[in-house]
Amino acid sequence: MKKFHLVIYTPKGTYFDGQVDEVYLNTSLGYQGILADHDSLITAVDFGPGFIKIDDKIKYYAIFMGVLFIEKGIVKLILNNIESADSIDLNRAKESQKRALERINKKEEGTDLKRAELALKRAITRINSVNKL
Numbered sequence: 001m002k003k004f005h006l007v008i009y010t011p012k013g014t015y016f017d018g019q020v021d022e023v024y025l026n027t028s029l030g031y032q033g034i035l036a037d038h039d040s041l042i043t044a045v046d047f048g049p050g051f052i053k054i055d056d057k058i059k060y061y062a063i064f065m066g067v068l069f070i071e072k073g074i075v076k077l078i079l080n081n082i083e084s085a086d087s088i089d090l091n092r093a094k095e096s097q098k099r100a101l102e103r104i105n106k107k108e109e110g111t112d113l114k115r116a117e118l119a120l121k122r123a124i125t126r127i128n129s130v131n132k133l
């Protein structure tokens with residue numbers, strides 16, 4: 001399979017810079033697979049699980065919003081955050097999901113619903129990446 005150059009940036013710096021076979025992630029266009037020689041593209045990246053394939057090895061990630069740029073054979077992801085599924089504590093993610101749902105469902109005065117909804121999205125993304133969904 002033909003490889004292409006992938007660079008992933010986060011606020012902490014360069015997360016990944018190397019040659020890959022395939023990238024799969026959730027964009028504003030839906031779940032999108034990226035292969036070598038993909039047409040130029042700029043699109044938003046949404047919360048969701050994703051994976052990177054290198055030499056028939058697939059590594060899963062939790063991806064947290066950003067922008068995808070594809071131009072001249074180089075794919076750049078600028079993300080708020082990315083976490084390897086291997087590093088995620090599934091029980092902790094499930095507890096975070098439970099707490100976020102409780103905050104949303106209680107609808108108590110003073111509850112920051114946007115913050116609770118984002119916490120829920122992060123928890124679900126982590127859970128789905130560990131479960132390879």
